[in-house]
Amino acid sequence: MLWKVTVCCGAWLLVLISSGAISAKKRDPRTVTFTRTLRTEKLGQVRSRSRRESWFGASNFAYCRQPLDQTDHETLDENTHETGFHGDDGSSFTLTWVGDGTGVILVLSTISAPLDTFYEGGSSRLYRSEDYGKNFHDISHVINNTFIRKDFGVSAGPGNSKQVILTADLPITKTEGGVIFTSEDTGVSFTSVSLPFHPAQPITFNFQNPNYLVAISTDGGLWLSLDFGNRWAKVHEGAHSFMWGGNITLYFSYSPKGTVEADRRGELFLKRTKDLGLTFTTIAENIFSFGYIGGFLFTSVMEKLESPRVIYVSSDQGDKFDRARLPSASTEQFYSVLDGDEDMIFMHVDKPGEDTYYGTVYTSDDRGILYSKSLERHLFGGEGKSDFTNITSLRGVYLTNVLEEDGGIRTVISFNRGGQWRLLKKPENVKCGANVKKCNLHIHGEHSRYNNITPMLPLTDPTAIGLVIAHGSVGESMTAMRPDVYISRDGGYTWFCVLKGPHHYSILDSGGLIVAVEAHKDRQINSIKFSTDEGQCWKSYNFTEHPIFFAGLASEPGSKTMNISVWGYRPEDDDQPMWVAVTIDFESLLTRECRERDYVTWLAHASEGGDSKTDGCVLGYKETYRRLRRLAVCKNGRDYVVIRKQTPCPCTMGDYMCDYGYYRHENSSECVKQADFKEETVEVCVNGVVEKLQTSGYRKVPSDKCEGGFSPLRRINAAHCGNSSLASSTSPNPEKPVGSQKLIAVCATVGVVAVVISVAILITVKKMISRPRPHAYLFSALRLADDDQCIHPDPGSQTSSNRGSYQADSDDVCLKAHHKYLISDRGEQ
Numbered sequence: 001m002l003w004k005v006t007v008c009c010g011a012w013l014l015v016l017i018s019s020g021a022i023s024a025k026k027r028d029p030r031t032v033t034f035t036r037t038l039r040t041e042k043l044g045q046v047r048s049r050s051r052r053e054s055w056f057g058a059s060n061f062a063y064c065r066q067p068l069d070q071t072d073h074e075t076l077d078e079n080t081h082e083t084g085f086h087g088d089d090g091s092s093f094t095l096t097w098v099g100d101g102t103g104v105i106l107v108l109s110t111i112s113a114p115l116d117t118f119y120e121g122g123s124s125r126l127y128r129s130e131d132y133g134k135n136f137h138d139i140s141h142v143i144n145n146t147f148i149r150k151d152f153g154v155s156a157g158p159g160n161s162k163q164v165i166l167t168a169d170l171p172i173t174k175t176e177g178g179v180i181f182t183s184e185d186t187g188v189s190f191t192s193v194s195l196p197f198h199p200a201q202p203i204t205f206n207f208q209n210p211n212y213l214v215a216i217s218t219d220g221g222l223w224l225s226l227d228f229g230n231r232w233a234k235v236h237e238g239a240h241s242f243m244w245g246g247n248i249t250l251y252f253s254y255s256p257k258g259t260v261e262a263d264r265r266g267e268l269f270l271k272r273t274k275d276l277g278l279t280f281t282t283i284a285e286n287i288f289s290f291g292y293i294g295g296f297l298f299t300s301v302m303e304k305l306e307s308p309r310v311i312y313v314s315s316d317q318g319d320k321f322d323r324a325r326l327p328s329a330s331t332e333q334f335y336s337v338l339d340g341d342e343d344m345i346f347m348h349v350d351k352p353g354e355d356t357y358y359g360t361v362y363t364s365d366d367r368g369i370l371y372s373k374s375l376e377r378h379l380f381g382g383e384g385k386s387d388f389t390n391i392t393s394l395r396g397v398y399l400t401n402v403l404e405e406d407g408g409i410r411t412v413i414s415f416n417r418g419g420q421w422r423l424l425k426k427p428e429n430v431k432c433g434a435n436v437k438k439c440n441l442h443i444h445g446e447h448s449r450y451n452n453i454t455p456m457l458p459l460t461d462p463t464a465i466g467l468v469i470a471h472g473s474v475g476e477s478m479t480a481m482r483p484d485v486y487i488s489r490d491g492g493y494t495w496f497c498v499l500k501g502p503h504h505y506s507i508l509d510s511g512g513l514i515v516a517v518e519a520h521k522d523r524q525i526n527s528i529k530f531s532t533d534e535g536q537c538w539k540s541y542n543f544t545e546h547p548i549f550f551a552g553l554a555s556e557p558g559s560k561t562m563n564i565s566v567w568g569y570r571p572e573d574d575d576q577p578m579w580v581a582v583t584i585d586f587e588s589l590l591t592r593e594c595r596e597r598d599y600v601t602w603l604a605h606a607s608e609g610g611d612s613k614t615d616g617c618v619l620g621y622k623e624t625y626r627r628l629r630r631l632a633v634c635k636n637g638r639d640y641v642v643i644r645k646q647t648p649c650p651c652t653m654g655d656y657m658c659d660y661g662y663y664r665h666e667n668s669s670e671c672v673k674q675a676d677f678k679e680e681t682v683e684v685c686v687n688g689v690v691e692k693l694q695t696s697g698y699r700k701v702p703s704d705k706c707e708g709g710f711s712p713l714r715r716i717n718a719a720h721c722g723n724s725s726l727a728s729s730t731s732p733n734p735e736k737p738v739g740s741q742k743l744i745a746v747c748a749t750v751g752v753v754a755v756v757i758s759v760a761i762l763i764t765v766k767k768m769i770s771r772p773r774p775h776a777y778l779f780s781a782l783r784l785a786d787d788d789q790c791i792h793p794d795p796g797s798q799t800s801s802n803r804g805s806y807q808a809d810s811d812d813v814c815l816k817a818h819h820k821y822l823i824s825d826r827g828e829q
Contacts, residue, residue: 030097030156034551034567063498064537072589076541079588081134085109085579086572088125093567093579095554096154099162101638103132103556104186106164109579110150122169124148128187132556132563133583142190143181152202157210162186165203165213165229172198172218182229193229197221203229206244212276214242214250222252224277235277240268245292249274249317253290266302266309272318283318294341296368297321311335313368325660326362326371336380338388339398340368343702346388346398346418347371348380357381358403361388363418363657366702373663373674374418379403379447387411387445393460393467393511394491394604396618399443401478408477411442413492415605416618417701419657420664427486427495430474441486441495442478444471454483455502455519461559463642464511465627466491466604467534471502485516487535489630491604498535504552507559510636512594512628513586515564517550525550528566528584533630541584546570548580560638562587590635598632601625617649620706650709656698659714671697 068076090109098104107127124147127136148154149169157163166181178198181190197217206212213225215232222239225232242252253268270284284290288300288309297314299321312321326335326349336348338361345368350359361378362371379401380386391397398414412421424441426432432439444454448471458470468491471483485499502519516529516538524547529538548568555564563585569577604623606616616622626643628636649655653669661677664670698712 030557031094031154032552032554033092033094063500066537066539068539068541072539073541075588076543076584076586079585080543081583081585082544083133083136083581083583085127085136085581088579089576090125090579092150093551094150094154095567096156096164097556098156098164098186100160100558101556101560102162102186103130105129105133105136106154106156106187107136108148108150108154108166110148110153122147122150124150124153124169126166130186132561132585133554133565133581134563134585136581139187144192146179146181152199155202155205157205158207159210161205161210163205163210163228166190167199167203170198180229184228196232197223197234204242204244206248208247212248214244216240216242220254222254226276233277235273236271236280241289243292245272245297245317246295247274248276250276251290251292251297251318253287266300270299270318283314284312284321291337293337294343294345296340296345298337298368315367322367322369324364324369324371336386338386338400339390344368344417345371346374348378348386348388350380361400361418364702365699370660372658372660372699374657375400375402375412375414375421376663377402377404379409381447381450383447383450385446385450387443387447389445389458391458391460391468391492392462393464395623396605397491399445399458399492401442401445401447404477406477409442409447410440410477411472415491415493416654417703419654419701420669424492425494426474427497430497432474436475438476439474440476441472441474443486444473444478444483448478448483451480453480455504459505459507461507461511463559463640464507465602465625465642467507467511468492469505469507469514469535485535487514489534493605493607496535498531499529499538503529504550506553506555506564508555508564508586509562509590510559510640512634512636513562513590515553515586517553517566520550524548524570525568528564530586532590532633536630543582543584544580548582560640562590562635587635590633592634594628594632594634594636594640598629598634599626600629602627614649614652617652617654617706619701620651620655620704621649622647648705648707651700651706652710653698655700655704655706655710656712657701659695659697659699662695662697673697 088109090111092110094108094110096106096108098106105128107129109125109127111122111124125138125140126143126148128139129136143166146166147169149167153167153169155165155167162183162185164183164187166183168179168181170178175198176196178195180193180195180199180203182193183190197215197219199215200218201216203213203215206214211226211228213229215223216239217223217234220238220240221234222236222242223232224235236252236254238254238256240253240255242250245251250273251270253270255268257267266286266288268287268289269282270287270290271280272283273280284299284301286302288302290297290299292298295315297318299312299314300309301312302309311324311326313324314321326347334350336350338346338348340346343366345364347362347364348359349362350356358377358379360373361375363374364371378386378388387399387401389399391399396415396417398418399411401409401411403409411424413424414421423438424443426439426441430441443458445457448454449457454471456471458468460468466489468488470486472486472495473479473481473483482501484497484501485503485505486495487498488495499516503516504519505514505516507514511534512532514531514535516531517527518525518529526544526547527540527542529540531538543566548566548570551567551569553564554567555561563583565581565583567579567581569579572578602625603616604625605618616624624645624647628634656671658664658671662671662673665672694713696713699714700706
């Protein structure tokens with residue numbers, strides 16, 4: 001039995017590519033999908049493996065194991081619930097959490113027709129649990145046993161919404177429109193709605209008001225609903241992609257002529273509506289693609305016919321665009337937004353040349369226009385994946401991998417938002433080989449997971465202060481030897497090896513509880529490990545008498561819960577596979593509520609023996625947290641909130657990044673001028689004002705709050721200039737959309753649209769064709785033959801209950817034919 005495990009949750013990736021299709025999507029953190037592919041031989045049959053696994057080698061440390069006493073074992077037995085989905089032959093199970101803290105899970109079981117048959121569609125079953133997965137009930141009859149789409153069949157409303165949408169899978173050629181089922185009571189009841197179109201992408205909620213829905217049809221129509229899908233109006237033709245911006249602002253790209261592959265030739269227009277489709281404004285022309293992140297709107301634009309593409313950015317919702325200033329960026333390079341917020345952007349610029357697999361990371365100013373070099377030789381693989389990781393458990397920390405000149409891959413970390421990078425320290429409880437000259441810890445990321453070296457990505461959570469869990473190895477560079485699990489409790493400054501071999505892991509109870517399951521490719525499991533002291537010691541619990549082939553872990557997003565579900569399958573008496581879910585409620589074991597004495601005050605970023613005035617100062621201020629004592633055995637609970645105190649610091653060189661045209665040498669805090677940067681002053685025309693920048697090489701990190709101290713020269717002289725920003729095709733009389741009268745009627749029935757303040761980022765994506773760079777060079781020493789007779793996670797998947805990833809692919813043909821510009825964002829996992 002070969003398993004493919006796919007987890008879609010947490011982080012989201014924003015991509016701008018030369019084909020113009022926006023491969024930007026907010027992956028719903030509530031959704032986890034497990035997929036099964038059957039082997040031809042009978043389940044349970046003993047067989048020999050002709051090829052070895054990718055995980056091999058011996059660990060050179062011993063981890064702390066504590067016995068589970070009989071009383072605790074009996075307590076967990078009483079609060080462990082096993083569900084066997086007898087008779088369900090679905091090839092995939094999609095789990096979706098509905099609402100926050102409701103305990104409601106909808107499970108869609110789907111079996112699709114083989115691709116080599118004439119039979120269209122397939123069949124599905126719908127299950128519902130209202131107690132965090134302890135019990136499931138088949139509710140397929142509620143939706144008349146309709147076949148629900150496997151790819152985007154279940155969509156849950158944002159936040160505390162109890163809303164959910166099921167999208168039926170109907171033959172496009174046989175029906176005039178699609179069918180959806182809507183529920184506003186967490187799936188207790190559903191209403192069938194016939195659509196006047198067939199959805200080509202997931203129906204997307206507005207984050208501020210989940211009654212506002214948007215979708216693109218298979219014929220390119222842009223459709224809006226203002227009453228949770230009951231009525232729809234087509235507001236535009238020829239749409240390629242869309243995304244919500246701030247408040248109820250909606251952006252979408254379209255082809256005015258409906259030309260095939262207009263996105264690949266840069267013939268798209270970018271439009272914006274601020275009134276839910278009543279009027280539109282064209283804000284950019286000749287674009288390939290666009291993206292929205294952290295309040296910045298990016299476009300990939302052809303300024304002149306057959307000219308190279310450039311990136312323009314707007315920080316005012318698209319009223320004005322200015323060209324991003326990226327030094328040393330040739331037309332052969334692609335750009336990738338690695339991370340961003342309202343203050344700054346991390347952008348990767350590929351090294352010139354074909355298949356270089358690395359480039360340079362730049363950081364922007366607070367307007368997203370001027371970019372400075374942050375990190376050289378940043379690894380960006382041929383499969384379009386980067387190891388760039390935001391450590392969300394501690395402010396200002398980022399982790400990634402670099403490809404050194406000797407071919408080695410090494411992990412570096414920054415504690416001040418890319419101002420400086422350093423190698424990771426070797427864990428104290430691990431030894432390196434005798435001939436190793438420089439011994440450091442190296443963390444496995446997307447590339448390793450893609451190449452089946454590790455089953456999971458690094459895991460952090462904002463409520464688990466300082467906690468980082470990741471797979472890694474020690475040595476001069478990264479290897480494919482059997483990776484172990486490492487934990488840092490101070491945001492990445494120090495690490496400890498805590499578990500031997502690859503594992504699937506999850507953070508529960510805001511870091512008060514960690515669970516892990518061994519990752520085996522060809523054998524069944526029946527035990528789960530857990531730790532109440534941030535991984536220092538572990539106990540093991542046998543959760544079933546009948547082992548299962550493991551598929552993945554699932555828990556409610558946000559790490560507040562103390563329930564964890566172990567999913568897998570086992571053969572029934574007829575040797576057919578049966579899906580199994582085992583839910584363990586650890587709240588029964590940790591019954592005591594944490595009290596004030598269970599917490600300790602912790603100064604983040606502090607170093608032993610540091611200066612009392614500057615110790616712990618990062619981005620201009622110190623941050624003191626109240627965090628759980630390591631040896632406190634209690635539960636934080638759902639009401640737990642992170643308590644912190646901030647104190648301003650004097651400015652030092654560490655509060656400054658290198659300015660435009662300057663960079664830092666490795667292991668140096670001094671900013672020096674780039675060799676190819678000749679200008680003494682930099683002129684930028686922004687919103688009709690030319691700015692002449694005179695700098696000594698330093699600019700303060702965006703959002704840095706330091707006061708006094710180090711103050712380098714940086715002067716900007718402004719004067720009027722012609723508007724060099726991207727021309728917007730604005731008009732005093734905005735366009736009326738197609739079918740505007742229908743939409744106005746719908747609006748009248750719904751009521752007056754409220755103006756909402758906070759920003760929404762819900763992104764919908766066209767599925768991209770893979771960017772097939774050869775993999776022979778990158779990780780050539782790490783990739784081993786897969787054992788297709790064994791159980792292993794799919795390379796494009798992740799098993800995690802708290803975080804996830806979204807992999808965006810691109811088109812290499814388009815990359816070579818055009819100068820591809822790719823913008824991607826990695827969000828929380």
